[in-house]
Amino acid sequence: MKQSLLQNLFAGGASTILHALLIILLIFSFDMPTEIRQFGQPEVEIVQATVMDEDLVLEEMARLQEAEDSKRIAEEERQQKLDEQLEKSQQELARQEQELLDMQERAKLDAEKRKQEAELEQQRLKELEQQRIEQEEARKQAELERQKAEEAKQKADAERKAAEEAKQKAEAERVAAEKAREEAETRRKAEEEAKRKAEEEAKRKAEEEAKRKAEEEAKRKADEEAKRKAEEEAKRKAEEEAKRKAAEDAKRKAEEDARRQAESDLQRQLEAEQSEREGRRVRGVVDEYSQIIQQRVKRFWIKPPNADRGLEVTLRIRTLPGGDVGEVTIVRSSGNAIFDRSAESAVYKSSPLPLPSDAKAAAEFRSFNVVFRPE
Amino acid sequence: MIKKWLLKLGILLALLPLQAHALLTIEITGGSDGALPIAIVPFGSEGLRAPEDITKIIRNDLESSGRFAPLEDQDLVSRPTEQSQVNFADWRLLRSEGLVIGKISSQDGENYQVQFQLFDVYRGQQLAGKRYQVPASGLRALGHQIADVIYETLTGEKGIFSTRLAFVTQVTAGDGKKRFALQISDADGANPRTVLQSTQPIMSPAWAPDGDQLAYVSFENGKSEVFVQQLQSGQRKSVAAFEGINSAPSWSPDGRKLALTLSRNGNPEIYVLELANGNLIRVTNNAQAIDTEAVWSPNGNEIYFTSDRGGRPQIYRVSANGGRAERVSFEGNYNASPDISPDGRKLAMVHGANGNFYIAVQDLKTGAMQILTDSRRAESPSFAPNGQMILYATEQKGSGVLAAVSVDGRIHQRLSESGIVVREPAWSPLKK
Numbered sequence: 001m002k003q004s005l006l007q008n009l010f011a012g013g014a015s016t017i018l019h020a021l022l023i024i025l026l027i028f029s030f031d032m033p034t035e036i037r038q039f040g041q042p043e044v045e046i047v048q049a050t051v052m053d054e055d056l057v058l059e060e061m062a063r064l065q066e067a068e069d070s071k072r073i074a075e076e077e078r079q080q081k082l083d084e085q086l087e088k089s090q091q092e093l094a095r096q097e098q099e100l101l102d103m104q105e106r107a108k109l110d111a112e113k114r115k116q117e118a119e120l121e122q123q124r125l126k127e128l129e130q131q132r133i134e135q136e137e138a139r140k141q142a143e144l145e146r147q148k149a150e151e152a153k154q155k156a157d158a159e160r161k162a163a164e165e166a167k168q169k170a171e172a173e174r175v176a177a178e179k180a181r182e183e184a185e186t187r188r189k190a191e192e193e194a195k196r197k198a199e200e201e202a203k204r205k206a207e208e209e210a211k212r213k214a215e216e217e218a219k220r221k222a223d224e225e226a227k228r229k230a231e232e233e234a235k236r237k238a239e240e241e242a243k244r245k246a247a248e249d250a251k252r253k254a255e256e257d258a259r260r261q262a263e264s265d266l267q268r269q270l271e272a273e274q275s276e277r278e279g280r281r282v283r284g285v286v287d288e289y290s291q292i293i294q295q296r297v298k299r300f301w302i303k304p305p306n307a308d309r310g311l312e313v314t315l316r317i318r319t320l321p322g323g324d325v326g327e328v329t330i331v332r333s334s335g336n337a338i339f340d341r342s343a344e345s346a347v348y349k350s351s352p353l354p355l356p357s358d359a360k361a362a363a364e365f366r367s368f369n370v371v372f373r374p375e
Numbered sequence: 376m377i378k379k380w381l382l383k384l385g386i387l388l389a390l391l392p393l394q395a396h397a398l399l400t401i402e403i404t405g406g407s408d409g410a411l412p413i414a415i416v417p418f419g420s421e422g423l424r425a426p427e428d429i430t431k432i433i434r435n436d437l438e439s440s441g442r443f444a445p446l447e448d449q450d451l452v453s454r455p456t457e458q459s460q461v462n463f464a465d466w467r468l469l470r471s472e473g474l475v476i477g478k479i480s481s482q483d484g485e486n487y488q489v490q491f492q493l494f495d496v497y498r499g500q501q502l503a504g505k506r507y508q509v510p511a512s513g514l515r516a517l518g519h520q521i522a523d524v525i526y527e528t529l530t531g532e533k534g535i536f537s538t539r540l541a542f543v544t545q546v547t548a549g550d551g552k553k554r555f556a557l558q559i560s561d562a563d564g565a566n567p568r569t570v571l572q573s574t575q576p577i578m579s580p581a582w583a584p585d586g587d588q589l590a591y592v593s594f595e596n597g598k599s600e601v602f603v604q605q606l607q608s609g610q611r612k613s614v615a616a617f618e619g620i621n622s623a624p625s626w627s628p629d630g631r632k633l634a635l636t637l638s639r640n641g642n643p644e645i646y647v648l649e650l651a652n653g654n655l656i657r658v659t660n661n662a663q664a665i666d667t668e669a670v671w672s673p674n675g676n677e678i679y680f681t682s683d684r685g686g687r688p689q690i691y692r693v694s695a696n697g698g699r700a701e702r703v704s705f706e707g708n709y710n711a712s713p714d715i716s717p718d719g720r721k722l723a724m725v726h727g728a729n730g731n732f733y734i735a736v737q738d739l740k741t742g743a744m745q746i747l748t749d750s751r752r753a754e755s756p757s758f759a760p761n762g763q764m765i766l767y768a769t770e771q772k773g774s775g776v777l778a779a780v781s782v783d784g785r786i787h788q789r790l791s792e793s794g795i796v797v798r799e800p801a802w803s804p805l806k807k
Contacts, residue, residue, distance in 0.1 A: 286399060294401045300470070301406030304530055305442060305763065305783075316398075328497075338531040341495065345472045346406060348497035368399035375405045 067161065078150075278360070285361035292354050297370060301346030304338045307374040313340045314371045317347055323365075325351035331369060343372040408785060410444035411472050411529060413437065417448070418477035418491070419456030425479055426511045429489065432518025433475065436536040437525060439563060440764075441786025446471060458492060458501065466496040473502070473529055477521075486510055491521050493528055503528045519561065533761040533805060538562045540766060540790065541570075541580040541589055542777060542800040557591055559606070559803075562759075564777055564790030570606060579799055581624045586804045590614070590624040590633060601635060603650070615648060625670045625678075627695075634658070634669035634678055634695075645669045645680050647695060658697045670713050671695070679703065679713040679722065690724055704737060706744045712755055715739075716762040721782060723756040723765050734767045736782055747784040755798070760805040766790070768798045 103125075313334040318327040328347050333340050347370060355362045415437070417430045437443035452465045456478050466474050477491030492504040503524050509517045516537065523534025544556045557571035557580055571577060575594040582589060583603075590603045599621045604611035615621040619638030626633060633648045637655075643665045645658040659666040664684035671678055675695060682691050682700070687708040693700035704710035709727025716723070719739070726735035726746060734753045737744040752770040759766065764779045764786075775798045777790035791797045 290399065290401050294403055297401070298403045298406055301403060302409050302411050302472070303406045305408070305532065305781075314400075336531070338529070342406070343403075345495075345497055346403075348467065349470045349472070351467075364399045368401065371400060371402045372406070373402070373404045 064165070071161075282358065282360045282364070285356045285358050286364045289354065289356045289361065289365065293350070293365070296353065297346050297350045300349035301372065302342060303374055304336075304342050307336070307339050307342075309374055311336055311339050312371060312373050313343045314369055315343055315347060316367065316369055317353075318367050319353055319355065319365055323352035323355040325353060334372075339372075339374075343370070346372070408783070410438075410442055412446065412470055413443050413473040413475065413525075413529070414446045414451060414466055414469065414471040414496075415475045416451060416454050416456070416477075418479045418489070419454075420479045423479065423481055425481070425487065425514060427514035427518065429479060429514055429518040429521070430477070432515055433522045433525065436519060436522035436534075436563065439788055440526060440536075441781055441788070442526065442530055458494075461494065463494070463496050463499045466494075471496050473525070475525060481511075484511070487514060489514075489517055489521075493525055515561070515566065519563075532763060535759045535761050535764065535802075535805070536562055537806050538760055539586075539803040540564065540777065540800055541582060541803065542768070542791075543577050543580065543798050545775075545796040545798065557589070559589075560790075562802075570604065570609070571611075579623050580801045581626055582801055582803045583626050584628060584630040584804055586806060590626065592622050592624065601633070603633075614650065614653075619643075623668050627671050628673055628675040634671060634680075636667040636669065643667055645678060645693070647678075656697065658693055658695065659700060660697075661700075666691075668712050670715055672715055673717055673719040679715060681711040681713065688727075690722065703739070704744075705742070706735075706737070710735075714756050714758050714765075716758050716782070717760060718762055721758075721762070723758060725754055725756065734765060734780060736765065745784060747780045747782070748778075748787075750778070753778075755800055757800055757802045759802050764788075764802075766800045766802045768800055 311334040312332075313330065314332040316327075316329045316331045317325060320326045325348055328344050330340055330344070353365065355365050415430060415434045434445050438445050446469060450469065452469060453460070453462065455461045455476050457476065461474065461476065463474075472495070474494040474496050475491060476494075477489065479487055479489050481487040486508060487510070488506065488508050490504070490506040493502045494500065495502050505521070505524065507517055507520075519534075519536035522536040526532070526534035526536065539559045540562060541557065541559045544558055546554045546556070548554050552574060555573045555575065555577045556569045557577050558567045558569050560567035570589065571591070571593070573593060573595045575597070577594075578592040578599075580589050580591040587607060588603055588605055590601060592599055592601055594600070596616070598616075600613055601615035601621045601624050602611050603614050614633065615624075615635050615637065617637050617639035619641070620643050621635065621637055623636040624633045625635075627647075631650055633650060635646050635648055636643050637646045638644070640657075642662045644660060645666050647656040647658055648654070649656075658669075658678055659680070659682070661682065661684050664682050666680055666682045666684070668681040669678050670680070672692075677692050678695050679690055679692050680700075681688050683689075684691070684700075685702065688711045689702055690704035690710050690713045691700040692703045703713075703722065704724060707726055707728050709732075710724045711727075712725045714723045715721070722737040722739050724735055724737065726733045726744070731751045732753050733746045733750065734748040734756045735744050735746045747765065748767070748769070750769040750771075753767050755768050757766045758764075759779070762782065764781055766777065766779045768775050769778050770776075775796040777797050777800050779788040779790060780786065
């Protein structure tokens with residue numbers, strides 16, 4: 001690119017070459033910071049690096065500065081030389097140009113006259129020019145090559161330097177990177193640690209939270225349970241109390257009732273006992289007279305011959321106060337008129353019936369039943 | 376609580392009898408089998424002297440039955456002849472259950488008007504009452520008839536006072552010859568009349584179910600022969616004169632057949648003779664044993680008889696059409712002369728034991744046997760048509776007499792005078 005540009009410049013003219021050179025220089029000088037920037041580290045990290053090892057950097061910077069300075073001086077010297085050479089060349093050029101112009105002028109004046117000659121001369125001149133151009137070209141070429149070599153050398157130096165620098169820088173960067181890596185590692189570790197710690201913390205916190213929550217829940221539940229139990233207990237107690245009270249009341253009432261009952265029972269029992277004694281006595285008399293009457297009626301009862309075993313007649317007997325049989329009625333017939341009649345006759349024949357003198361017992365015999373069975 | 380309840384119950388129980396809600400009940404089981412007191416007031420005759428003392432006939436009948444205990448005449452508190460004269464209270468005092476009053480009158484001394492009434496003394500009710508008109512000769516029979524009415528009214532069973540007895544008498548005449556007679560009498564043994572006389576033995580009289588004919592065995596032709604005789608006309612007919620034994624006739628309940636013992640085939644066997652055509656059916660067939668004394672069951676399906684097929688005489692039963700006989704009596708080693716009660720439930724027989732012969736009765740359902748007599752030589756038991764008495768002949772002071780015993784063995788009757796030998800009695804059926 002540069003080469004073709006230069007060639008164009010050469011083709012375009014010396015001034016163009018100058019401009020081109022300047023442009024090259026400008027481009028070159030422009031390129032430098034660009035190149036440097038290309039090696040630049042992120043600002044933050046540089047700041048950090050500076051912070052981390054200021055002395056080293058300062059030293060490095062001083063060194064760089066020194067190198068830069070010496071390079072700049074050399075460059076300036078070289079530039080001055082170049083400038084001087086350029087001035088000389090330009091002066092030579094200007095002079096040559098002047099001479100050329102003068103010659104051209106003279107030539108023009110003599111052109112007619114010496115046209116042939118001029119032409120020859122011109123040819124020679126041309127050749128000379130060509131020669132000179134070629135020499136110049138060669139010199140320029142040599143110069144250019146020297147320059148190029150110089151440039152290459154410079155460039156190689158610069159490149160070497162740059163490489164050195166880059167290496168250093170790379171080393172620094174590597175160191176820095178290592179450092180950064182380490183730092184990053186450290187940081188990562190720290191972060192990991194932090195993360196772990198944070199996680200642990202979080203976990204711990206979560207666990208704690210969970211535990212706390214669980215505890216709280218448990219507590220809440222326990223509280224609730226306790227509350228419920230307490231309520232239940234209270235309720236139970238209240239109920240028991242109520243029950244107990246009711247039972248006590250009932251008991252008291254029952255006792256009172258029982259006492260009253262006992263009193264009245266006692267009274268009644270006395271009455272009952274008296275009544276029962278009386279009843280027993282009456283029953284005894286009644287039993288006695290029942291047997292007497294039974295024997296008497298049985299003695300008077302003449303069964304019909306071959307009365308079937310299953311026959312049974314029940315008679316109702318009403319007696320008169322003296323024991324005389326007043327009325328005999330068939331309560332339940334045997335179905336056999338003769339059997340029934342035999343029983344009736346037996347009762348009538350038994351009249352008067354012996355009756356107890358005791359009024360209560362005798363009352364039993366005012367009306368009673370007699371059942372007759374053949375056997 | 377329970378105590379309280381019991382207490383209350385006790386009170387209740389104690390009070391119950393006093394409240395008279397539950398009536399006192401006295402139970403009487405098994406009264407006496409004694410005779411029923413009855414007052415039989417001599418029938419009013421207004422001075423008429425009747426040829427028969429009808430009141431006495433009634434009284435004797437009832438008393439002899441053992442079921443009644445008529446008051447002695449001197450105990451009668453009064454002598455009413457009609458209801459208007461009766462004061463029941465008087466008779467109640469005498470504990471008489473029944474009171475019989477009546478009248479007898481006659482305009483011409485030939486025909487008599489008789490009426491009677493039977494009262495239930497305690498209820499003052501008439502239980503029976505009838506009027507009759509009979510010739511003088513019918514007065515005795517009328518007396519029996521009235522006794523039958525009274526008996527049936529108060530006991531619920533048929534009276535048998537109008538039935539007759541058939542029996543054989545044996546007398547030794549002055550010439551030393553024996554005279555045999557077939558006689559019939561009233562049920563009380565009175566009024567005997569001869570229906571057949573013979574110098575040869577007469578045996579086994581049997582009443583036809585209609586009470587008008589007798590079958591019997593007579594040896595008048597020198598051998599045993601079965602006759603059937605009309606009592607009213609005296610006509611008779613030989614129905615079985617086969618070779619060998621012809622004996623022990625018994626009428627079938629329908630009166631159309633006779634069961635007999637015949638030995639026409641060599642050995643005494645039971646046959647059934649159809650009277651209308653003389654057909655014979657052999658019922659038993661046992662060459663080793665004597666089968667005799669056949670008697671029909673009341674339904675006519677079976678024949679009971681005596682057989683010694685088991686070695687000793689026992690009672691057997693066989694279908695009237697023949698077939699396999701089954702033994703019926705098992706008590707002791709001698710049971711013979713069967714008779715079956717009219718209801719078919721009892722077997723009367725002669726039961727031999729210790730050399731004596733008793734009248735015994737066996738319940739055909741349970742097999743239980745009861746000895747009814749203490750006589751030494753009882754024979755020929757015959758049920759009365761009401762099944763309550765068993766007529767039999769026995770030996771007394773060397774002569775045979777008629778006697779009767781109630782089926783329960785409680786009542787004993789003597790029916791004939793001593794002096795003549797009376798044997799083989801048979802009780803007639805009820806009068807139609």
